[in-house]
Amino acid sequence: MNKNCFVSWSGGKDSCLALYKAMEQGYSVKKLxxxxxxxxxxxxxxxxxxxxxxxQALAMGVEHSIGKALFDDYEEIFIYNLKSFKEQGIxxxxxxxxxxxxxxxxxxxxxxxxxxxxxxxxWQRDRVDIVKEFLDLGFKAKIVVVNKTMIDVxxxxxxxxxxxxxxxxxxxxDPCGENGEYHTVVYDGPxxxxxxxxxxxxxxxxxxxxxxxxxxx
Numbered sequence: 001m002n003k004n005c006f007v008s009w010s011g012g013k014d015s016c017l018a019l020y021k022a023m024e025q026g027y028s029v030k031k032l033x034x035x036x037x038x039x040x041x042x043x044x045x046x047x048x049x050x051x052x053x054x055x056q057a058l059a060m061g062v063e064h065s066i067g068k069a070l071f072d073d074y075e076e077i078f079i080y081n082l083k084s085f086k087e088q089g090i091x092x093x094x095x096x097x098x099x100x101x102x103x104x105x106x107x108x109x110x111x112x113x114x115x116x117x118x119x120x121x122x123w124q125r126d127r128v129d130i131v132k133e134f135l136d137l138g139f140k141a142k143i144v145v146v147n148k149t150m151i152d153v154x155x156x157x158x159x160x161x162x163x164x165x166x167x168x169x170x171x172x173x174d175p176c177g178e179n180g181e182y183h184t185v186v187y188d189g190p191x192x193x194x195x196x197x198x199x200x201x202x203x204x205x206x207x208x209x210x211x212x213x214x215x216x217x
Contacts, residue, residue: 005092006031006085007108009064010045011053012184013141013160014096014122014176017134020191021121023092025174030090032057033092035078039070046183047145047207047211054215056185059155059192075110082114091116098130098178115190120136129178131165142200143182145213150181153204153212185216 007019011031034053035044038067042049050066057064065085069077082093093111093180097103097120104120111118123132132138134141141160146153151173173181188195201215 002089003027004080004090004092005094006065006090007035008056008096009034009053009056009181010095010096011043011048011056011186012046013134013139013186014098014130014178015094016096016139016141016144016186016189017137018094018096018121020137020139020189022119023191025121027092027094028118028217029062029094030088032060032062033067033081033085034064035067035069035074035165037071038068038210041068043075045214046084046185047213048185048216052185052196055196055198056131056174056187057151059194059196060205061193075106075135079110079113082116084111086114086116093118096122098127098176099124100178125179127174128165131160131176135160135162137190139186140195141184142185144216145183145211147180147182149210150179155182156204156214157200157202158214 003026005027007029009015016052038043053064067077067081093116095107107118143155143158146155151171169173200216205213207213
């Protein structure tokens, strides 16, 4: 049975764990797929540069593909790329969403338009358990973007850990960051052939009214 898949790859912990779980379920990961904003040439979700995504893909030995779109063209470009994947023999799309229904509905819709089946390995799992499994498996990730209205900028640049999860919970925020509290970049773990060698800026960079980030290169 053909279980070739692409992974909707943000560069962060949830898409990484979804990839890992998909492999456990017998899917063959052929491609990482990341959408980039044409307005600022960074990844749409985690504000990462293409060289970071490329370094992650190389460290895992997986091909990566970039889709570039303006804000209003995002869905159209996403589907265009999925149709291309289908022509390459890819029948499944792996997504890291957990429990936000609108996200799942959108993923089901765009995959259906490309005759691809969406697969969400983390769907309806406990959010805290997801982070615990991620850490227990030996993955390593660093917080690189935060929503300042939800958690403090002091979390920027810190590695995910049990103690950090507790701190985030004590702030009244979701330790998994599923509500947009923070975004991460993964740099090591059991599916990596070697750690991803990244450099992190020391300066906190404001992004609009609510967000802040550190540069990753």
